Structure formats: structure tokens, C-alpha cells
Amino acid sequence: MTPLQIEAFVEAAAAAVDLRLLPQHRPGVLRYFGLAAHYAAIVEAVRLDPHDESAVHFSPVLPAEIPE
Numbered sequence: 001m002t003p004l005q006i007e008a009f010v011e012a013a014a015a016a017v018d019l020r021l022l023p024q025h026r027p028g029v030l031r032y033f034g035l036a037a038h039y040a041a042i043v044e045a046v047r048l049d050p051h052d053e054s055a056v057h058f059s060p061v062l063p064a065e066i067p068e
Contacts, residue, residue: 001037006030 014021
């Protein structure tokens, strides 16, 4: 997504849920959605075949638990 598309999406999403986005929060929200769009593009670029399945179980870990 381009910066203009991200800005339009954030504006539309905020309006759809009647969310007042404060001016001081706007840069961070736009930055986050830009990052999320970047990672979404990476995930969407992975080709999945019909035999690919999702994980049976997902166990999240805290960042402190990730070995270095």
C-alpha cells in the first residue's frame, strides 16, 4: 500500500467505527498500518497449495522467552 492508500484506509476505518483519532496519535497509527501492510504483503507472497494446512496448535511466547 502506498502512504496515500494507508492514510485513506485509516480514515475510512476510523469513520466506520466512529473512532476519533487524535492528531498526536495519527503519525503512530499510520506508521503501524504501514508496517502491517508491509508484513501482509510478505505473507501474501508465499504460495500455498491445497495440501498446505494451518497449525493444529499455536503457542505464543513472550519476547523475553525467545532464545537469542
